[in-house]
Amino acid sequence: MKKLICLIIMAGVIAASLGTPVIAHAQPPWPSICQEGSLASHDPQYPNDQLILICIPPNWNGMLVMYAHGYMAEQFPLALPATELFLSDGTFVPELILSQGFAFATTSYHKNGYAVEQAQKDLNALINHFKTLVPPGSLQKVFLIGASEGGEIAVLMIEHFPDKYDGALAMCGPIGGASYQVQYMSDFRVLFDYFFPGVFSFGMADVPENAFLNWPTYTQMIAAALSSNREATAQLYNVSGAALDPADSASAISTAVSVLFYNIWGTNDLITTAGGIPYDNRSTIYIGSLNDALLNAGVERIQSDGRARAYLGRFYQPTGVLQRPLVTLHNTLDPVVPIKHELIYTNLAASTGSGSFLTAIPVPGYGHCNFTTQEILGAFSLLVQKVAAQVEP
Secondary structure, eight states: OHHHHHHHHHGGGGOBOOSSOBOOOOOOOOOTTEEEEEEOOOOSSSOOOEEEEEEOOTTOOSEEEEEEOOOBOTTSOOOOOTGGGBBTTSOBHHHHHHHTTOEEEEEOOSOOBSOHHHHHHHHHHHHHHHHHHSOTTOOOEEEEEEETHHHHHHHHHHHHOTTTOSEEEEESOOTTOHHHHHHHHHHHHHHHHHHOTTSOSSOSSOOOTTGGGGHHHHHHHHHHHHHHOHHHHHHHHHHHOOOOOTTOTTHHHHHHHHHHHHHHHHHHHHHHHHTSOOOOOTTOOOOOSSOHHHHHHHSOOOOOOHHHHHHHHHTTOOOOOOSSOEEEEEEEEOSSSOTHHHHHHHHHHHHTTOGGGEEEEEEEEESSSOOOHHHHHHHHHHHHHHHHHOOOO
16 A cells, blocks of 8 residues: 555656657756666667666665656757656656655657657667666566657557556557657648748658758748738638637647647658658548638648558557556647547547556646646556556456
């Protein structure tokens, strides 16, 4: 019971900075008992070592909390996810975890950008390395927590490696599948170009390598375009279905900037990683504008590469097959990762007979990973209870 109470208390530490994509890191001093290091990638395409952090307190309770970080822009050097590990009140996550007797571990992965495949290998390697640092058999439970892209990674790990992970909390992740997420973001980009043709001088899939350097200018141009043509803005959101905050008209700008960020900063990396363009809208029929015929005749059409589509299927299209508890947390008006991901995954889990292992918690409101500490506490507490009650598969 004491361990269960400690686990529930620990839930409060997961309310890290989980919102907009991180494009740079501050590196705070880690607690003195933490050890930074690196592990070889053994990946000829991306040979950089993963950076790791492992913290084991003197009063270790045999439990390990691992954190899978969210999307990191490919243009920046590898770094431990320091910024994501601060709570909104300034609390530093590793310190709070350690104070409750838990060990803590995280990794940069050995690749930035779209890194689902690389994260799978790196998280498993990190667990294996952790076991070499503690007495044999002393590691009792491993909890994996991921946010945004890390949420998708958490689902992959709990589905494929139930022997390594006892439970997972996936927050605001594209758990309905990478293909659906890429379709959503790319559709938004081609629709934006149709309604606001003067902002970008290049298409959805042919982003110049140095376009990210102009991101501050693009954000100003996006805001100016949306503000100057309210009718086109309304059509953009009516057709795309992207979420808005009903209480804040400025969310039209924040949503657009958040979604288009990934196109400007991440398209080239995604194409390289997947081995081609994974997006295809040749047969997509867009509806909801003032003139759908003109829209469908004028919108940019893109052909995908079969290799890239297959890659996103492997990294990752969830199966819905669960042997360990999974709890998910998602804002109902998430502009970056639509709430529909939760419905897709819930249906998958039900179709495979795994519904009893899944608890999906919708959080009313606008924002990407916009959760309170109390909401995350409830989600993690439920995960702990389900793990404690589970019979070994």
